[in-house]
Amino acid sequence: MSRTAVxxxxxxxxxxxxxxxxxVAILLGGPCRxxxxxxxxxxxxxxxxxxxxxxxxxxxxGSTTDDRSDPADTYRTTTAGIRLDVERSAxxxxxxxxxxxxxxxxxxxxxxxxxxxxxxxVGELAERFAGQFAYRDDELxxxxxxxxxxxxxxxxxxxxxxxxxxxxxxxxxxxxxxRGGLLRENFENSALRFQASxxxxxxxxxxxxxxxxxxxxxxxxxxxxxxxxPKLQRVGTALIDNSxxxxxxxxxxxxxxxxxxxxxxxxxxxxxxxxxxxxRNFADWVLGAQYEWQAASxxxxxxRARHELSTTEQINVGFVVVxxxxxxxxxxxxxxxxxxxxxxxxxxxxxGDLGFGPATAxxxxxxxxxxxxxxxxxxxxxxxxxxxxxxxTSRDFSLGGVGYGANIASLEFRVSL
Numbered sequence: 001m002s003r004t005a006v007x008x009x010x011x012x013x014x015x016x017x018x019x020x021x022x023x024v025a026i027l028l029g030g031p032c033r034x035x036x037x038x039x040x041x042x043x044x045x046x047x048x049x050x051x052x053x054x055x056x057x058x059x060x061x062g063s064t065t066d067d068r069s070d071p072a073d074t075y076r077t078t079t080a081g082i083r084l085d086v087e088r089s090a091x092x093x094x095x096x097x098x099x100x101x102x103x104x105x106x107x108x109x110x111x112x113x114x115x116x117x118x119x120x121x122v123g124e125l126a127e128r129f130a131g132q133f134a135y136r137d138d139e140l141x142x143x144x145x146x147x148x149x150x151x152x153x154x155x156x157x158x159x160x161x162x163x164x165x166x167x168x169x170x171x172x173x174x175x176x177x178x179r180g181g182l183l184r185e186n187f188e189n190s191a192l193r194f195q196a197s198x199x200x201x202x203x204x205x206x207x208x209x210x211x212x213x214x215x216x217x218x219x220x221x222x223x224x225x226x227x228x229x230p231k232l233q234r235v236g237t238a239l240i241d242n243s244x245x246x247x248x249x250x251x252x253x254x255x256x257x258x259x260x261x262x263x264x265x266x267x268x269x270x271x272x273x274x275x276x277x278x279x280r281n282f283a284d285w286v287l288g289a290q291y292e293w294q295a296a297s298x299x300x301x302x303x304r305a306r307h308e309l310s311t312t313e314q315i316n317v318g319f320v321v322v323x324x325x326x327x328x329x330x331x332x333x334x335x336x337x338x339x340x341x342x343x344x345x346x347x348x349x350x351x352g353d354l355g356f357g358p359a360t361a362x363x364x365x366x367x368x369x370x371x372x373x374x375x376x377x378x379x380x381x382x383x384x385x386x387x388x389x390x391x392x393t394s395r396d397f398s399l400g401g402v403g404y405g406a407n408i409a410s411l412e413f414r415v416s417l
Contacts, residue, residue: 047079049412060402075104091123114139128171149355157191179207196233199316217254246272260294279359298332318353342373387412
C-alpha cells in the first residue's frame, strides 16, 4: 500500500478503532465482574467527555473579527486506547496508545482526529546503575491561548509534539550520585502561520546529588539546550532565524521537615543566546519552589512559586518567563469521591519574538493571568469513574495587548477493563 493510501485510510481506521475499543470497554467494564487482562497488566480504556467553552478562540470581550460572532461552543471528545504496565524484578515497562476524536457542535471546521503514544522504562542496569527512558508522541489541537507575533489562531492548528528522554544514575557511594540526561523534542504545526515555530530541540544535562538517609537531598545541575528552527519567521520583509542555545546552572534542594511535609527548590541562572539579532539575548536568575503538606489523612495542600522560563509552551519563536503563585488542595472526601482545586495568580512575560517589536531583552508583551480550576472525581467501581471539571481563566495584558476571559465546564465518563 502506498504512503498516500495509508495516510488517506488512517482517519477511517482511527474512527473504527475508537468506536470498537469504546464499545468493548463499556460492555465488559460494568459492575457484573472484575475483568483482568494478563493479570491486570493490560488495560483497555475509553473516555467520553462533553465540554462547554464560552470563548473558544480566547478573543477580547467574547467577540470575533469574522462572521463567527459567537465564540462559544460545546464539543465532544471520545478517547479509546490500550495500556500496558509490566513490572519484573527491578524493571518496569509502560506503554500506551490512545486514539481521540473531537467533534464541535457549531465550529465544525475545528473537528479533529488525534492520537498519543507513550512508552517508558524505569529500572536498574547494574548494582550501582539505574536508568529511565521515556518516549511520547502527541497529536492534538493546539491551544487558542497561543500567542505568536501578536496573533492568536482562529482556524485551528494541529500540533505534533514528539519527545525522547534518557536519564542514567550512577551511585558513587550510598549518599552521592551522578545523574546524566539527554532530551530530544520535535514540534510540527499544520497551520502555515505557526510553522515558524516548528523546532528540533536537543538537550543534555549532568548533575551531582547528595542524598541523606532521611530522603533529604542537595545537588547542582549543569544543562545545555539548543533549538533549531528550520523555517524562518517572516517579519515585514525580513526573514528571521530564531534558532538558539541555552545554558543553565541550577541548584537543587529536597527537604522533608516532617513525615507529612516536603519542600523542593530549584534555583540558579539561565542564559539564552539567539543565532540572529543578539539584542534579544536573555540572562536571569530563576526559581522554582514547591511545598507539600499533608494536613490530614484525607487532605493535602501544595503551594508552588515560580520565576522561570516556561517549558510547556507550544510556540518556539520566542520564550515566556512565568512568575506565578499556585495553591493546589486535594481532598479525599470518601474512598470513592475526591475533590481538588488549583488557584493560580501570575504574569507571563513574552521575550524574543521579533514579530512583537524590536530586538531587546525586555519583554514585548506581559500578561496578568488568573485561573481557577475545580475538579471532582467519583469512582463507584474500580473500572468506572466520572470526572467534573470547572475552569475559569482571565488574561489582562499590562503591556502589548487586550485581555480576555473564558469559562469552561466538562463532564467526562471513564471506563476501563
